[in-house]
Amino acid sequence: xxxxxxxIFLIASMVAISGFYIQGIEFIIANIRGQSIQxxxxxxxxxxxxxxxxxxxxxxxxxxxxxxxxxxxxxxLERTIPKKRKFSVEKYLSVPYLLIVDLIFIVxxxxxxxxxxxSSMILRESIAPSNILVFPLITFxxxxxxxxxxxxxxxxxxxxxEEENAMILFGIFLLPIPLIIxxxxxxxxxxxxxxxxxxxxxxxxxxxxxxxxx
Amino acid sequence: xxxxxxxxxxxxxxxTLLMAPLFSGIMVKLKANVESRKxxxxxxxxxxxxxxxxxxxxxxxTSGIFFKIGPYLSFSIYLFISFLxxxxxxxxxxxxxxxxxLGGALLFSTxxxxxVLAAFDSGSNYAKLxxxxxxxxxxxxxxxxxxxFFAVSILTGTNNPYTTIELLTSNPLSDxxxxxLFSLIAFFMLFLFETGKIPLESKGVQELGxxxxxxxxxxxxxxxxxxxxxxxxxxxxxxxxxLNVFLFPWGLFSGIPFFLIDIPIMFLxxxxxxxxxxxxxxxxxxxxxxxxxxxxxxxFTLSVLFLILTEVISV
Amino acid sequence: xxxxxxxxxxxxxxxxxxxxITFKWGNIKLATAISAIIEIFLSLLLYIDKPASGVFFIDxxxxxxxxxxxxxxxxxxxxxxxxxxxxxxxxxxxxxxLLLNLFTISMLFTLEINNFGLMWVGIESTTIxxxxxxxxxxxxxxxxxxxxxxxxxSAGVTFAFISIILxxxxxxxxxxSTIINSSFKSKFLVLAVAISLMGFGTKSGVFPVHTWLxxxxxxxxxxxxxxxxxxxxxxxxxxxxxxxxIYPLKTVYVWIATLSIxxxxxxxxxxxxxxxxxxxSTMENMNIALIGFALGGPGIVGALILxxxxxxxxxxxxxxxxxxxxLTKSKKIDDVNGLYENSPITAIALLFSSFGAAGTPPFGxxxxxxxxxFSLYQQHFLVPFILVILxxxxxxxxxxxxxTKMIFENGKNNSKIDRSMEIIALIxxxxxxxxxxxxxxxxxxxx
Numbered sequence: 022x023x024x025x026x027x028x029i030f031l032i033a034s035m036v037a038i039s040g041f042y043i044q045g046i047e048f049i050i051a052n053i054r055g056q057s058i059q060x061x062x063x064x065x066x067x068x069x070x071x072x073x074x075x076x077x078x079x080x081x082x083x084x085x086x087x088x089x090x091x092x093x094x095x096x097x098l099e100r101t102i103p104k105k106r107k108f109s110v111e112k113y114l115s116v117p118y119l120l121i122v123d124l125i126f127i128v129x130x131x132x133x134x135x136x137x138x139x140s141s142m143i144l145r146e147s148i149a150p151s152n153i154l155v156f157p158l159i160t161f162x163x164x165x166x167x168x169x170x171x172x173x174x175x176x177x178x179x180x181x182x183e184e185e186n187a188m189i190l191f192g193i194f195l196l197p198i199p200l201i202i203x204x205x206x207x208x209x210x211x212x213x214x215x216x217x218x219x220x221x222x223x224x225x226x227x228x229x230x231x232x233x234x235x
Numbered sequence: 236x237x238x239x240x241x242x243x244x245x246x247x248x249x250x251t252l253l254m255a256p257l258f259s260g261i262m263v264k265l266k267a268n269v270e271s272r273k274x275x276x277x278x279x280x281x282x283x284x285x286x287x288x289x290x291x292x293x294x295x296x297t298s299g300i301f302f303k304i305g306p307y308l309s310f311s312i313y314l315f316i317s318f319l320x321x322x323x324x325x326x327x328x329x330x331x332x333x334x335x336x337l338g339g340a341l342l343f344s345t346x347x348x349x350x351v352l353a354a355f356d357s358g359s360n361y362a363k364l365x366x367x368x369x370x371x372x373x374x375x376x377x378x379x380x381x382x383x384f385f386a387v388s389i390l391t392g393t394n395n396p397y398t399t400i401e402l403l404t405s406n407p408l409s410d411x412x413x414x415x416l417f418s419l420i421a422f423f424m425l426f427l428f429e430t431g432k433i434p435l436e437s438k439g440v441q442e443l444g445x446x447x448x449x450x451x452x453x454x455x456x457x458x459x460x461x462x463x464x465x466x467x468x469x470x471x472x473x474x475x476x477x478l479n480v481f482l483f484p485w486g487l488f489s490g491i492p493f494f495l496i497d498i499p500i501m502f503l504x505x506x507x508x509x510x511x512x513x514x515x516x517x518x519x520x521x522x523x524x525x526x527x528x529x530x531x532x533x534x535f536t537l538s539v540l541f542l543i544l545t546e547v548i549s550v
Numbered sequence: 551x552x553x554x555x556x557x558x559x560x561x562x563x564x565x566x567x568x569x570x571i572t573f574k575w576g577n578i579k580l581a582t583a584i585s586a587i588i589e590i591f592l593s594l595l596l597y598i599d600k601p602a603s604g605v606f607f608i609d610x611x612x613x614x615x616x617x618x619x620x621x622x623x624x625x626x627x628x629x630x631x632x633x634x635x636x637x638x639x640x641x642x643x644x645x646x647x648l649l650l651n652l653f654t655i656s657m658l659f660t661l662e663i664n665n666f667g668l669m670w671v672g673i674e675s676t677t678i679x680x681x682x683x684x685x686x687x688x689x690x691x692x693x694x695x696x697x698x699x700x701x702x703x704s705a706g707v708t709f710a711f712i713s714i715i716l717x718x719x720x721x722x723x724x725x726x727s728t729i730i731n732s733s734f735k736s737k738f739l740v741l742a743v744a745i746s747l748m749g750f751g752t753k754s755g756v757f758p759v760h761t762w763l764x765x766x767x768x769x770x771x772x773x774x775x776x777x778x779x780x781x782x783x784x785x786x787x788x789x790x791x792x793x794x795x796i797y798p799l800k801t802v803y804v805w806i807a808t809l810s811i812x813x814x815x816x817x818x819x820x821x822x823x824x825x826x827x828x829x830x831s832t833m834e835n836m837n838i839a840l841i842g843f844a845l846g847g848p849g850i851v852g853a854l855i856l857x858x859x860x861x862x863x864x865x866x867x868x869x870x871x872x873x874x875x876x877l878t879k880s881k882k883i884d885d886v887n888g889l890y891e892n893s894p895i896t897a898i899a900l901l902f903s904s905f906g907a908a909g910t911p912p913f914g915x916x917x918x919x920x921x922x923x924f925s926l927y928q929q930h931f932l933v934p935f936i937l938v939i940l941x942x943x944x945x946x947x948x949x950x951x952x953x954t955k956m957i958f959e960n961g962k963n964n965s966k967i968d969r970s971m972e973i974i975a976l977i978x979x980x981x982x983x984x985x986x987x988x989x990x991x992x993x994x995x996x997x
Contacts, residue, residue, distance in 0.1 A: 124539060165705065181708070205671040209678065216678060
């Protein structure tokens with residue numbers, strides 16, 4: 022691996038690490054910022070690869086990620102947190118336990134799936150070695166675990182956005198999806214977040230409901 | 236060759252023994268200067284040790300036999316570790332083959348366990364408080380220590396600390412892999428915990444912040460001197476592993492008379508480490524006690540994650 | 551024909567859009583009803599005049615689905631006008647109809663378009679447009695149900711996106727017609743087909759990712775539940791079928807569908823709320839249709855008959871449930887008695903709907919199920935055959951036990967509801983009878 026490839030590898034691994042960061046933070050506002058950090062990393066990856074491959078599509082993709090994911094989603098989600106309570110935390114959270122369970126989950130699921138399935142995929146070799154695909158996979162499972170382990174609505178939205186981020190990363194590395202589809206995916210996610218922000222205003226926590234069992 | 240080996244061994248052990256308090260003294264003085272105080276002289280730890288050796292030993296009546304022999308045991312273990320790890324000389328010296336990286340990590344654990352056991356044996360409440368605190372954090376710290384050492388072994392394909400240095404120095408810079416980077420971060424976090432720096436532990440007599448120093452609560456005289464000296468040596472050993480294996484593996488020579496150059500080079504490297512530690516100590520606040528476990532979990536997660544990733548994707 | 555070839559699908563998409571524009575002027579209810587009538591005619595026209603493959607891909611299967619969507623859209627919009635006329639709801643009436651139109655447009659878009667990526671986009675947009683419809687009557691449980699729907703379905707459909715990426719990676723294109731007509735062989739395609747079962751199956755009631763189904767159906771208002779059961783789940787099934795055609799993984803699909811049917815039958819035994827009961831029956835029917843699609847040949851015909859009659863029956867069942875809810879204000883089965891004496895039309899509609907949903911002869915769903923069972927037996931899937939038949943019998947017994955308890959037990963209740971709501975429910979539940987009768991005549995003509 023030469024220098025550029027190492028940098029791409031490093032940024033991709035930071036995306037996976039930021040997934041752990043989001044998992045381990047109690048403050049809701051920090052979760053939202055963590056997601057925007059992830060999106061910025063993905064956008065920078067897209068820019069770097071766009072310059073390397075001289076592909077306009079990837080650069081436009083990076084700009085769209087920045088606008089839609091970083092700016093707009095943050096704006097919509099932060100509007101739902103009342104200004105005076107920016108420090109609000111999610112209650113009854115035990116960080117080390119969650120981090121270690123997360124680690125076990127990631128190790129089991131990603132390692133198994135990666136080893137048996139994805140290890141034979143060939144990427145465009147000039148960009149990065151093929152085993153970079155493990156990082157989007159880790160991020161995807163991080164998002165799933167975030168949704169499963171938390172009760173607060175905000176964090177579950179962030180988990181869903183993290184899954185979508187992993188998809189974009191997957192698409193960037195594997196084969197760039199045609200731009201129209203990427204654009205519509207972004208708009209979908211945006212609409213979903215808008216709708217969720219309506220729900221979030223009403224309901225902040227999700228506990229088992231008596232009527233909905235069975 | 237035999238005399239070279241003997242000289243190198245003696246110089247490594249003596250350097251560890253004699254210079255460890257000096258580094259601690261420099262650290263305290265630098266931190267005081269940053270805080271606009273004058274601070275004690277850099278030889279103050281030596282004066283303290285000499286004073287302690289002259290004082291009488293008081294033993295609590297509720298203590299057992301382990302209380303008395305504990306300091307001797309842990310001190311000798313630390314001395315023994317200085318043979319195993321490349322803290323001064325980059326090539327193997329006498330007794331090196333007794334234990335490798337894993338053995339070194341286990342010996343560190345043994346030494347801290349003996350200290351805790353001895354403190355427990357003293358029968359005093361404060362010492363027991365400190366002992367229970369340490370034990371509740373140690374399970375993650377030991378795990379991180381061992382996995383970090385494994386990470387280095389996987390990188391270089393060998394478990395011998397000395398060959399590790401050689402392999403690391405012979406590869407060009409761009410081969411520095413992600414595993415190395417993240418193990419470095421995890422080990423640095425662990426180093427701050429083991430040597431009791433802010434943000435994890437505040438030195439001084441307030442028992443709210445004490446973790447390590449509470450183990451010394453009941454000791455006095457020679458035993459206290461041995462314990463303190465052992466802590467300085469532990470700090471020096473861990474810091475040297477951090478420097479020589481992770482951060483800057485270069486710059487160490489072996490063979491007469493070049494190994495004498497190693498002494499100022501180690502000084503220089505330690506200065507860099509001391510500066511980094513001072514910056515961290517003076518800019519962060521101490522974590523609350525139950526947050527320490529979060530900190531250690533992060534270190535553990537980083538080290539284990541990249542260890543397993545290396546195995547899967549050979550990064 | 552007088553229409554250009556691709557104009558007809560575009561027109562189908564545009565008509566509800568035009569109706570939605572009248573949102574501003576407050577006539578949206580009337581506009582929706584008119585557009586629904588126009589849509590049914592357009593879909594019948596589509597059967598006669600199909601465009602060639604290009605941007606849109608319409609074949610006989612798509613036309614059937616489009617017809618299903620437009621008919622249920624028609625019934626639901628008429629029912630909604632009456633259902634909400636005297637009650638306050640959380641979102642305004644006009645917004646409700648706007649969302650209903652958008653929902654229909656997104657489903658029709660998914661059915662018509664020729665591109666896998668855009669089909670995925672269509673499925674996601676159905677989630678978006680239907681999410682707010684669930685919380686029409688605002689209370690704690692409906693918010694929770696809507697949230698579960700959003701998160702579970704979105705997470706699952708995102709998982710399905712991996713399969714779309716894999717398809718693109720292997721074949722280099724996303725156009726459905728080219729991929730299905732050529733044959734690609736790659737282990738990644740196997741993976742893609744398996745992932746899409748679990749991913750799109752989240753929206754279609756496949757075990758174990760069906761968990762949002764009963765919650766959303768029981769908390770949403772009845773016309774919305776009818777659209778969910780009647781058309782949304784079949785649309786997701788359509789997408790699964792299209793992906794399946796790339797590389798048929800028959801055994802996997804048949805076994806997972808069998809497992810879902812067995813689980814649906816088990817869950818149905820414990821139900822004490824009638825809407826959840828119907829929701830589990832939907833899950834069972836969808837998976838029988840999935841088996842039919844997976845088996846191919848006559849199985850596809852059986853699945854189509856089943857889906858068509860099931861959508862009408864289930865819509866009728868949910869309309870009747872809405873009537874019962876307005877009559878008795880309770881969602882539990884035990885609180886409802888004596889329907890036959892109070893409102894006989896609702897009782898008959900409920901009875902016919904539940905017969906149709908459970909697969910009783912001579913309703914159309916019975917014939918569909920028989921064809922599928924026969925294909926199962928013919929293709930030597932003996933254990934699934936036995937399991938499915940046992941589950942269907944169990945479902946039949948559970949549903950009819952509960953429904954007859956609701957209808958024929960003695961009880962007095964003097965509320966009244968609008969006659970037209972009951973009529974709509976009745977019409978919707980009789981259509982499968984007509985389909986069944988038509989098939990009987992066909993068979994009689996053959997024999």
